[in-house]
Amino acid sequence: MTITKDDGFSALKRFIEQTLKIQCSNYKEDYIKRRLLSRMRSTGTTNYEEYLKYLHNNAPELENLRNALTINVTEFFRDADVYDMVKKEILPALFKGRKTIRIWCAGCSTGEEPYSMAMILADIMAADKTVSGQIFATDIDEVVLKKAKEGIYTEKSMAKLTDTQIHRHFTKLPDGTFQAKPQLQALIRFRPHDLMSGQPISRYLDMISCRNVTIYFTEKQKDELARTFHNALVPGGYYVMGKTEYLGREVEGLFVPVNSIMKVYKRKE
Known part of the structure; x- marks a missing residue:
């Protein structure tokens, strides 16, 4: 055609x-x-x-x-090495400076990413009762956002999760699907949000994860979004991109590379 x-x-x-x-x-x-x-x-x-x-x-x-x-393509712990870095380096570094952290999962689709992040956060909180965190999960598509809020997934979509993770964080329903437990859901606030509005979901965020979203945006839109994220992060806050994404020349000076392969950056003053 x-x-x-x-x-x-x-x-x-x-x-x-x-x-x-x-x-x-x-x-x-x-x-x-x-x-x-x-x-x-x-x-x-x-x-x-x-x-x-x-x-x-x-x-x-x-x-x-x-x-x-x-194109709501997502899965739990997509790019496992990135989540491994979040677990072992990023969140521990953030908790060294404060007891409560705030994370924004932008373009969260059906929720696999924020729930993956919440599982890591929940495990850290279980090991150290003095720390806590809140995750804001947003998407422009309210249909997928509703599904994310329900937190119900098929056995096939849980393939990357260990038996321990499933047992600890999900409840098996009579129809064979799995639903995120209330304590996991409590860590996440799902909200509709247009990334191109120029307005962040909140301010003074410690970390923003926006992965595999900007590949569909124009260069101008990517730059505008990077500026929005920079303004929303606290000094030294982390910005995590998808592995195939990049910062445009006009905005790369706003961030300091932490890991170029993982596409992890820190907000630059």
């Missing part, structure tokens, strides 16, 4: 922004078009105008489109 003209692309983008509340300008145009072409192939439509009509007449396709655009 080849589309050589607009064919209603602008109108379709406006519909997406108004109906799904997804700002297309926050993403690379090629990315938006690739995602749309994927859905058009699945629905048998041949141009943007035809697909827009299809959306008007087939409500369930709206959710398919939302999922295609937001």
Whole structure:
């Protein structure tokens, strides 16, 4: 399928922004078009105008489109070596300077990342009763955010967790799925949030984890987000990116590399 003209692309983008509340300008145009072409192939439509009509007449396709655009791909302890660094280096370093820390998991999707972070935090708190922490988990997609808040996962999605982690932090439900225990859920506050709003979810944060999210953003949007994160972090606060992501030249001076391979940085004054 080849589309050589607009064919209603602008109108379709406006519909997406108004109906799904997804700002297309926050993403690379090629990315938006690739995602749309994927859905058009699945629905048998041949141009943007035809697909827009299809959306008007087939409500369930709206959710398919939302999922295609937001690409909620995640798993527990994705890139285990990064979480190992969080457990052994980052959180212990933060707790040396304070008894309570605040973490923001930005673009949390269905919740695997914040729950992974919460498991590490819970284990540290169990070993040292004098420390505590709070995790803010946000996503622009309120559908996946609702799933994250419920904290229910299939046995297949728990594959990377050890039996000890599952037993300690999850309850097996009658249907064979697993739900995060209340004490784990209590560590996380799930909230809707648009990363491109320019406003952080909170201030004076000790750590921000935003992994495998900005790969879909324009260079300008990446830089703006990095500035937002810099302003939200406390002096010496940590910023953890995805391994394939990078800081743009205009903002790399805002952070000091801690581990270039793991893409861990510290806020620079």
